Amino acid sequence: xxxxxxxxxxxxxxxxxxxxxxxxxxxxxxxxxxxxxxxxxxxxxxxxxxxxxxxxxxxxxxxxxxxxxxxxxxxxxxxxxxxxxxxxxxxxxxxxxxxxxxxxxxxxxxxxxxxxxxxxxxxxxxxxxxxxxxxxxxxxxxxxxxxxxx
Numbered sequence: 001x002x003x004x005x006x007x008x009x010x011x012x013x014x015x016x017x018x019x020x021x022x023x024x025x026x027x028x029x030x031x032x033x034x035x036x037x038x039x040x041x042x043x044x045x046x047x048x049x050x051x052x053x054x055x056x057x058x059x060x061x062x063x064x065x066x067x068x069x070x071x072x073x074x075x076x077x078x079x080x081x082x083x084x085x086x087x088x089x090x091x092x093x094x095x096x097x098x099x100x101x102x103x104x105x106x107x108x109x110x111x112x113x114x115x116x117x118x119x120x121x122x123x124x125x126x127x128x129x130x131x132x133x134x135x136x137x138x139x140x141x142x143x144x145x146x147x148x149x150x
Contacts (some may be wrong), residue, residue, distance in 0.1 A: 001025070004051050006039075008059035014039075015062075017053060021073055025053065027062070036068040038078045057082070 006014040006027050015029030015037070024038040043056045055062070066077045079085045112119045 006053045010058045012059040038073045
């Protein structure tokens with residue numbers, strides 16, 4: 001496959017295959033400042049008739065991958081970049097979809113409810129209905145005058 005042109009899903013030329021390292025294609029790109037990137041073979045499909053390797057990923061994803069340093073492939077970093085790393089643990093949940101307090105999947109509204117802050121949609125609805133905003137925790141809009149003799 002050496003010398004084959006590499007094309008991403010967005011039909012942009014990614015580079016040219018300069019080597020095959022076990023389960024990675026080593027692709028070189030650039031005119032003056034050449035960079036090399038490793039692409040897992042799982043994303044590559046060679047067309048021997050056209051001497052082209054078509055990828056199932058975009059050129060942008062390849063460009064964002066870790067570049068080779070001293071012609072060495074950092075397999076763990078490359079696999080992690082493409083979402084193929086082993087040992088990745090999904091965020092824990094409690095039971096059927098309940099989220100742990102530090103779970104990044106909390107929405108802003110769920111976080112407000114969990115911390116005791118009134119969610120913005122409920123607050124707006126209450127104000128529209130004419131209820132006073134007095135007694136709601138938070139900073140007053142107009143601070144009291146410190147020189148006012150009460």
